[in-house]
Amino acid sequence: MSKITRRRFLAGSAAGGAALMLTPAQKALAAGSFEGFPEGMGVLVDFTRCVGCRTCEAACNEEQHLPEPAKPFDDTSVFDEIHHGQKRRPTDKAYTIVNRYEPKDADKPLYRKIQCNHCNEPACLTSCFVNAYKKTPEGAVIYNSKVCVGCRNCMIACPFHIPAYSYTSVLNPVIKKCIFCYDTRLKEGKPPACVESCPQQVMTFGKRKDLMKIAHERIKKNPGKYVNHVYGEKEVGGTGWFYLSNAPFEEAGFDVNLPKKPIIDNVKDFLAIVPMVLTIWPALFTGFHLLATKGKSHGHGDDHSHDEQEGH
Amino acid sequence: MKKLETYGVKPHDAGMKADGQKWSIMEKLLLGLTLDQYIGQALRNKLNWFLAIIFAIGIPVILYRFVFSLGAVTHSSYDYPWGLFLGFGLFCMVPLSASGFMLGTTVEIFGRHDFEPIERLALLNGLLGYFFAVVYLLVDLGQPWRLSYPMVYSFGPAAVLFLVGWHVATYLSVQVAEVSTAFFEWIGFQRGYDFIRKGTVGLTVSGIILSTLHQGALGALFLYAPGKVHPLWYSSAFQWIHFFTSSIPAGLCMVICVSTVVIYTMKWRCDQRFIDNLDRITISLAKGAAMGLSTYLIIKLIAVAHDNEWAYLTTGWGIWWLFEIVGFVFAPLVILSYAIRNKLVGLCRIGAFLTVAGILLNRLNTALITFNWQLYQEIPHYLEFIIAVTIFGIYVATYRFILARLPILYQFKSQAEK
Ligand code: SF4
Ligand code: SF4
Ligand code: SF4
Numbered sequence: 101m102s103k104i105t106r107r108r109f110l111a112g113s114a115a116g117g118a119a120l121m122l123t124p125a126q127k128a129l130a131a132g133s134f135e136g137f138p139e140g141m142g143v144l145v146d147f148t149r150c151v152g153c154r155t156c157e158a159a160c161n162e163e164q165h166l167p168e169p170a171k172p173f174d175d176t177s178v179f180d181e182i183h184h185g186q187k188r189r190p191t192d193k194a195y196t197i198v199n200r201y202e203p204k205d206a207d208k209p210l211y212r213k214i215q216c217n218h219c220n221e222p223a224c225l226t227s228c229f230v231n232a233y234k235k236t237p238e239g240a241v242i243y244n245s246k247v248c249v250g251c252r253n254c255m256i257a258c259p260f261h262i263p264a265y266s267y268t269s270v271l272n273p274v275i276k277k278c279i280f281c282y283d284t285r286l287k288e289g290k291p292p293a294c295v296e297s298c299p300q301q302v303m304t305f306g307k308r309k310d311l312m313k314i315a316h317e318r319i320k321k322n323p324g325k326y327v328n329h330v331y332g333e334k335e336v337g338g339t340g341w342f343y344l345s346n347a348p349f350e351e352a353g354f355d356v357n358l359p360k361k362p363i364i365d366n367v368k369d370f371l372a373i374v375p376m377v378l379t380i381w382p383a384l385f386t387g388f389h390l391l392a393t394k395g396k397s398h399g400h401g402d403d404h405s406h407d408e409q410e411g412h
Numbered sequence: 413m414k415k416l417e418t419y420g421v422k423p424h425d426a427g428m429k430a431d432g433q434k435w436s437i438m439e440k441l442l443l444g445l446t447l448d449q450y451i452g453q454a455l456r457n458k459l460n461w462f463l464a465i466i467f468a469i470g471i472p473v474i475l476y477r478f479v480f481s482l483g484a485v486t487h488s489s490y491d492y493p494w495g496l497f498l499g500f501g502l503f504c505m506v507p508l509s510a511s512g513f514m515l516g517t518t519v520e521i522f523g524r525h526d527f528e529p530i531e532r533l534a535l536l537n538g539l540l541g542y543f544f545a546v547v548y549l550l551v552d553l554g555q556p557w558r559l560s561y562p563m564v565y566s567f568g569p570a571a572v573l574f575l576v577g578w579h580v581a582t583y584l585s586v587q588v589a590e591v592s593t594a595f596f597e598w599i600g601f602q603r604g605y606d607f608i609r610k611g612t613v614g615l616t617v618s619g620i621i622l623s624t625l626h627q628g629a630l631g632a633l634f635l636y637a638p639g640k641v642h643p644l645w646y647s648s649a650f651q652w653i654h655f656f657t658s659s660i661p662a663g664l665c666m667v668i669c670v671s672t673v674v675i676y677t678m679k680w681r682c683d684q685r686f687i688d689n690l691d692r693i694t695i696s697l698a699k700g701a702a703m704g705l706s707t708y709l710i711i712k713l714i715a716v717a718h719d720n721e722w723a724y725l726t727t728g729w730g731i732w733w734l735f736e737i738v739g740f741v742f743a744p745l746v747i748l749s750y751a752i753r754n755k756l757v758g759l760c761r762i763g764a765f766l767t768v769a770g771i772l773l774n775r776l777n778t779a780l781i782t783f784n785w786q787l788y789q790e791i792p793h794y795l796e797f798i799i800a801v802t803i804f805g806i807y808v809a810t811y812r813f814i815l816a817r818l819p820i821l822y823q824f825k826s827q828a829e830k
Contacts, residue, residue, distance in 0.1 A: 381624065
């Protein structure tokens with residue numbers, strides 16, 4: 101075999117490979133710097149107002165055509181349910197749930213509604229290898245279940261343990277989570293079903309940046325009532341739904357150790373080395389090869405190891 | 413098999429029979445034995461019976477999974493979306509299959525032809541490991557028939573898994589090409605053999621690129637879950653480097669392990685070149701593994717220092733971490749170093765088995781055991797175990813089937829000896 105053919109093959113394969121994989125890598129870096137939509141909508145949730153009536157759960161169930169729950173929505177025994185030592189969480193049959201917590205210094209229990217937080221830079225979105233998720237300009241994080249392959253990487257990635265999976269479906273198992281009532285309401289500028297249904301006005305719907313101001317004003321105007329923190333303002337790059345509480349957030353089951361930066365920032369360092377490896381490695385190892393085999397009579401292992409075959 | 417040799421029957425190992433006639437495919441598949449001889453030896457083999465029992469139980473369970481959904485064979489956990497199929501099948505099989513690119517590099521790029529007798533075994537080990545990692549993935553995916561979506565239909569290029577998917581797929585084809593030389597020899601297709609051999613360097617270099625990236629990428633997948641993986645197993649700066657460096661001893665030691673099993677159970681298939689060289693090569697591989705292990709150990713400690721996580725070492729998880737690092741990284745390192753210095757092949761093998769166990773433990777720790785350490789411990793459904801074991805059984809059976817036939821452990825001759 102002549103040197104030329106070998107080199108040409110090498111150059112060809114390396115260039116082809118690089119072109120093939122550089123594009124996604126570059127796109128990845130660009131996609132990672134997405135900052136969220138400035139005019140996006142959000143919801144401010146004030147736990148001090150919530151009485152744990154679960155009306156919002158019922159409203160979501162109806163709006164999203166979810167199956168009938170095992171226990172009716174006025175049954176408060178669900179607050180005592182513990183699975184694996186954990187309180188309830190959103191499932192493929194309930195996109196939102198309300199849990200009860202007993203903070204140490206509070207005289208009454210704290211009720212907390214849990215649903216997708218519609219992050220500014222969603223971890224679920226960036227982890228999905230078929231790009232099923234989409235952050236809409238209105239602020240919702242929705243997803244296309246027609247392309248979901250079911251790798252469940254988004255469930256790994258979501259820092260709030262939100263996406264659920266319809267494991268029991270044989271032919272069409274997909275990710276299920278709160279979609280901010282995008283199709284039926286948000287698209288038309290209307291507040292989601294759960295927000296509207298709440299008799300206590302726990303949730304305020306509006307532009308995220310306006311709501312953030314209201315949240316800080318509420319803290320300022322009511323000294324001693326709230327802990328001085330809006331959970332979701334900065335957490336993992338900011339979330340569309342954010343929270344005010346009278347008790348420390350860790351006592352309401354929140355993860356208070358989450359990074360301030362979006363989850364994707366963790367991964368950017370790795371994505372950045374991808375183009376480097378793709379461009380440097382071929383040259384480096386071809387160099388090694390030429391050095392290592394230089395001056396040897398047989399540049400190729402095959403030339404002498406399979407001598408017996410040559411007769412064919 | 414051994415018994416047959418005493419009868420003077422020799423397994424098929426050449427392009428033509430001793431009398432100059434060609435072998436038919438059927439004869440090749442039966443290893444040059446008659447059908448009766450073949451069935452006789454298959455029935456005498458205890459491993460066959462063992463595998464048969466596993467398949468009898470496991471294959472119906474796999475069918476059950478596809479008929480009655482994932483929910484029927486797993487705990488359908490939302491908090492542990494990845495169970496044994498990925499925790500073991502993907503995260504363990506892939507590093508243990510790093511052997512292909514490493515031996516390929518050694519022989520083809522660095523021109524170390526003294527490793528040649530084991531090169532094909534290493535390549536095959538790589539190919540099968542990746543192939544079965546994909547099989548595990550197919551069982552785990554909710555909609556496996558959509559597997560090609562990220563390749564052709566809907567791209568999520570910001571995702572690390574996208575990279576893994578593309579690279580594993582491309583690398584799988586690279587490996588098929590690499591191993592196909594053995595297949596072309598076996599079926600007697602000289603032109604195909606020549607064609608692939610010409611591209612070997614190109615194939616090997618693309619193998620290195622793809623391997624560096626996706627071995628690292630498997631680690632980078634966990635970068636999406638800071639706070640879910642225990643800090644001792646998580647390092648935002650070093651995660652991919654940990655996975656990549658540990659794949660080096662993993663792949664090398666897996667080759668030592670497989671060659672050990674082979675030399676004790678399939679010696680009839682090894683030619684003299686393989687048998688004579690194996691001890692020397694085992695020690696050389698162990699050297700590479702020891703070097704990889706020491707690098708890995710150092711980077712592991714640097715990561716703990718970098719994130720200043722020493723305080724965790726006094727907790728229960730810290731003790732578990734020390735158990736992994738001391739028992740399965742440091743101990744094999746000491747064993748391998750001692751064995752290399754004193755040229756003790758048996759001890760090298762023990763060190764290799766320990767290293768492989770350490771890799772299994774590390775990947776399972778990251779993906780399952782310490783995952784959600786702040787929530788609760790998930791113990792996979794028993795059917796999940798059965799399926800994982802069954803697929804591994806199919807892997808072993810396929811491995812053995814190929815080793816018995818293709819010129820992996822022996823050199824193909826143009827004509828058999830009398
Ligand atoms: S809360 Fe979870 S599921 Fe919802 S947008 Fe954020 S990362 Fe995605
Ligand atoms: S926003 Fe819509 S989908 Fe989400 S929890 Fe509320 S009602 Fe359910
Ligand atoms: S409807 Fe309002 S008050 Fe009732 S549980 Fe939901 S958020 Fe709380």
